[in-house]
Amino acid sequence: MEMQSDAEIRRGPAVLEGVIANLPMFRAAPRQSLAELARHARSQHVHRGTAVCRRGDPMAGFYAVAYGMVKLALRTDAGEEKVLRLVGPGETFGEAVMFLEKPCPVDAIALADSLLVVLPAEPVFALLERDPRFARSLIASLSQRMHGLVADVEASSLRGGLQRVAAYLDAHAESGENGVARVRLPTTKTVIASHLGVTKETFSRLLRELAQLGLISVARREITLLERSGLADIARNGPKAR
């Protein structure tokens, strides 16, 4: 523990700078600014299942994920939760809240042991003051995020469950070894289900429905897309428009 902490302190700054430099919003920033940010940043290790911050917490900066995965979720008093976003390596969260200087509106929970980089607000504001290109990147980043949110609203208010699942699989396809399209779910089906706006039970049934249509085959978290075009068709036109 003592030794690990020691090692982190020694190699910390360089690692931090590396993580920061690879964030999309800092791509255009000069090296000196990055070093400056890294000097004020700190790393934070969180274990699987623990909260990075909870709704209502003050937010004195924003977070970047170095490795691991964090879910941003809303929860009701009754314990139901809606996953807003899954944040993976190289992605950030909390920027918008930092600027509003309001308490955190969501829960952020680590889904895996994760290393986060915390960027305090002040140095970011300072950089903003001095580097218009950074401002531009940050604005682009926020705009992108907003576009994603609008897409989610569109999906969950205008499309049915099957359509959303099909669209999700289509959007997350990677081509596997022999050119076969596959999706590896980044976390549990329960969490994915909540992200897609259905219960785990319904998600399970929808996957089975797609499998019975011969469009996919499911093995644990590995999903093979057997008929990409049919899947894309459902994603676009829904189940009925056969």
Added chain:
Amino acid sequence: MEMQSDAEIRRGPAVLEGVIANLPMFRAAPRQSLAELARHARSQHVHRGTAVCRRGDPMAGFYAVAYGMVKLALRTDAGEEKVLRLVGPGETFGEAVMFLEKPCPVDAIALADSLLVVLPAEPVFALLERDPRFARSLIASLSQRMHGLVADVEASSLRGGLQRVAAYLDAHAESGENGVARVRLPTTKTVIASHLGVTKETFSRLLRELAQLGLISVARREITLLERSGLADIARNGPKAR
């Protein structure tokens, strides 16, 4: 027609500058920058029911509403629509899309005869380059917008219809003449319903339910909040937790 156009050209710039100066994001901008922006801006009159822009259109700038009202909505091929936001006087839309340099993701339809101010991207980018305070305001504005979207997602995925209606009324209450809280719906119930994520039929029934509970009384678009606390209670805790 010719005369009106003439008049607009003459007094246009001053009016435009006035409208722009009163937008939250330009509050901190120096007068000279405002004049500069106003010089590149143009006004656009749209009649009730006509489209300002449609999904897929290129967006070479963003819009401010001087008077009137615009709805931003997503629509399905089948004609159903989901209203994302109602934009009234002194509010803006299209900033995020402008920065993404992507086609417009929503339809923008005038709900009343409206005067819009169109701010082309280039001068905004230029101002951004030169005035960090403006960048800060713009970022704050986008963050605010995002916060609103998240709140909408929360409402429509975690709360039931009655709860959403109650929350809407509670949030939009103004105190009328004799200190009685009232809400004047800004547009048709059909549009409000879509904004709240229910059909007009359901909205009608939910209002009636609240009325039968003695919490409100409805007269056309004028709604009187008879028991503010009971309404707020439903908004927070739902109908069951009596």
Added chain:
DNA sequence: GATCGAAATTGAGGTGGATCAACTTCTTTC
């Protein structure tokens, strides 16, 4: 103030997805 189209209400009936419950299969831990 009569007329016509849009908006709103009301009723009857259907349904997508939630809920509840039992069980199976993974995963983690000691």
Added chain:
DNA sequence: GAAAGAAGTTGATCCACCTCAATTTCGATC
């Protein structure tokens, strides 16, 4: 590698909200 717990599946049932259809009311126009 056994035990305990988390995640996933499956079936039965339920319900909030939607859909369809018939009026009624409102609001603009002549």
